[in-house]
Amino acid sequence: MALLQTTICLRISTIIFFLIFLLSEKSHCIRVPNRIVEPLKTTSSHQSLKTAVFALGSFWRSEAVFGCLDGVVRTTVGYAGGTKHNPEYRSLGDHAESVRVEYDPKLISFRQLLEVFWSSHDSRQVFGQGPDVGNQYRSIIFTIIDTEESRLATASKENEQQKSRGSAVTTQIQELGAFYPAEPEHQKFELKRNPFFLQLMGNLPEEELEMSTLAANMNGYAAELCPPKTQKQIDAKINDIIKKGWPILREK
Numbered sequence: 001m002a003l004l005q006t007t008i009c010l011r012i013s014t015i016i017f018f019l020i021f022l023l024s025e026k027s028h029c030i031r032v033p034n035r036i037v038e039p040l041k042t043t044s045s046h047q048s049l050k051t052a053v054f055a056l057g058s059f060w061r062s063e064a065v066f067g068c069l070d071g072v073v074r075t076t077v078g079y080a081g082g083t084k085h086n087p088e089y090r091s092l093g094d095h096a097e098s099v100r101v102e103y104d105p106k107l108i109s110f111r112q113l114l115e116v117f118w119s120s121h122d123s124r125q126v127f128g129q130g131p132d133v134g135n136q137y138r139s140i141i142f143t144i145i146d147t148e149e150s151r152l153a154t155a156s157k158e159n160e161q162q163k164s165r166g167s168a169v170t171t172q173i174q175e176l177g178a179f180y181p182a183e184p185e186h187q188k189f190e191l192k193r194n195p196f197f198l199q200l201m202g203n204l205p206e207e208e209l210e211m212s213t214l215a216a217n218m219n220g221y222a223a224e225l226c227p228p229k230t231q232k233q234i235d236a237k238i239n240d241i242i243k244k245g246w247p248i249l250r251e252k
């Protein structure tokens, strides 16, 4: 009886999965994954990580931009740069939509993160970013005073200003105060828009999704914002999974 139930459950989920597949216009067969519990990293390995916080427009996009860089371990969207206590998406006060990036400095440097920051938005746009208008979309590099990072941030802003002589770079370099993580529905937003990818990852529960490096990567991939080489590598992995019918995406 237990066996029969398992078989029926598998069949139902297979049908749902095939429907998703048909909608995505692919014509391959694939087995339904069991949920994979991704092992959380140990505290000791976390001790060597560093954190950077940036604001560069809609935090859905910002998280995707940083999420699939090699060396980025975790991303979180939130509110920073303002004074309002406990901001929320619909009343964020004077905060800016921000992304907190946890990274391994042995694999990626703050300098490289700054390059991605500058090349991923228009730092000369006033009171908004792209189509999004408002103070919450302003451009900020958060640093801690008198650190190597704050010196690098200042130098990179000067460099950016020199490159765009005609117009002022609006980016603020601001002391990092409180960072308020945003509501769960805003975390890994681009990935959550794509149930097929969530399924490929084994439908991780929210807490694991928020901690997961793979989810940060896949969030960037879903938004097509990974560096081209990474975008292609993930494409290849997904195609491989589809071919083999072994539908589980794992950490690199």
Ligand code: MHO
Pocket (backbone or CB within 6 Å): 058, 059, 060, 097, 131, 132
């Ligand atoms: N233009 C975006 C802004 C979202 S955001 C997280 C939208 O689709 O509404 O502020």
